[in-house]
Amino acid sequence: MKKYCEEEDVAHVPYSPERYSEETMLKKSKDFYSLMNQRRSVRFISPEPVPREVIDQVIHTAGTGPSGAHTEPWTFVVVSDPEVKHQIRLTVEEEEEMNYRQRMGDKWVQDLSKFRTNWMKEYLDVAPYLILIFKQTYGILPNSKKKTHYYNEISVSISCGILLAALQVKKKKITWPFEK
Numbered sequence: 001m002k003k004y005c006e007e008e009d010v011a012h013v014p015y016s017p018e019r020y021s022e023e024t025m026l027k028k029s030k031d032f033y034s035l036m037n038q039r040r041s042v043r044f045i046s047p048e049p050v051p052r053e054v055i056d057q058v059i060h061t062a063g064t065g066p067s068g069a070h071t072e073p074w075t076f077v078v079v080s081d082p083e084v085k086h087q088i089r090l091t092v093e094e095e096e097e098m099n100y101r102q103r104m105g106d107k108w109v110q111d112l113s114k115f116r117t118n119w120m121k122e123y124l125d126v127a128p129y130l131i132l133i134f135k136q137t138y139g140i141l142p143n144s145k146k147k148t149h150y151y152n153e154i155s156v157s158i159s160c161g162i163l164l165a166a167l168q169v170k171k172k173k174i175t176w177p178f179e180k
């Protein structure tokens, strides 16, 4: 019986990570902390254009994340069309209004009151790009059978964290929060 192995003809590439002195490690870790400590969750987004290549590159970086059995169970979709962005905003706002009014409950809404968040997401029209992230709960093998994506939720979450880190290269805020 034929077994399906997507990478059976891939050549072995020896792993040879770069090594640093203790001094360099300390400097690099401080510099990285300093970069990451500048991250903020904001809801005012600049309409200033961002090169599409930068968006593609940060998504490549997100795709370096570890995943269950290296299944890479994520799909990143970049949206720039104003009409599509607006349709996404309307859909998200409809869901979020239901979240705030019915699903979240009084305590959660009360806990969020100091952040002054609500279901209105005008920044989804303003941001030059929206990055939609989809979790693939399973894949499809060439024989049409289902391929198990182990730990798909945590794999995608880790990838989102790496995406947020990669977005720190920007001059201005690109976009966070993600909308659920």
Ligand SMILES: NC(=O)C1=CN([C@@H]2O[C@H](COP(=O)(O)OP(=O)(O)OC[C@H]3O[C@@H](n4cnc5c(N)ncnc54)[C@H](OP(=O)(O)O)[C@@H]3O)[C@@H](O)[C@H]2O)C=CC1
Pocket: 037, 039, 040, 041, 042, 115, 117, 177, 178, 179, 180
């Ligand atoms: N849409 C959604 O479903 C969700 C949205 N969110 C959004 O994400 C927000 C939380 O994200 P988070 O990134 O933790 O929040 P913040 O952007 O507030 O915090 C990020 C970092 O910035 C620091 N910081 C924040 N404000 C200041 C300030 N005035 N001076 C100095 N440092 C500051 C914090 O420091 P320190 O750690 O010292 O406080 C933290 O390290 C929520 O409020 C919500 O808006 C989160 C989850 C889900």
Ligand SMILES: N[C@@H](Cc1ccc(O)c(Cl)c1)C(=O)O
Pocket: 096, 099, 112, 117, 118, 119, 177, 179, 180
């Ligand atoms: N998703 C909603 C509600 C929300 C907002 C902020 C939060 O930190 C949390 Cl935990 C939830 C929204 O984005 O408005």
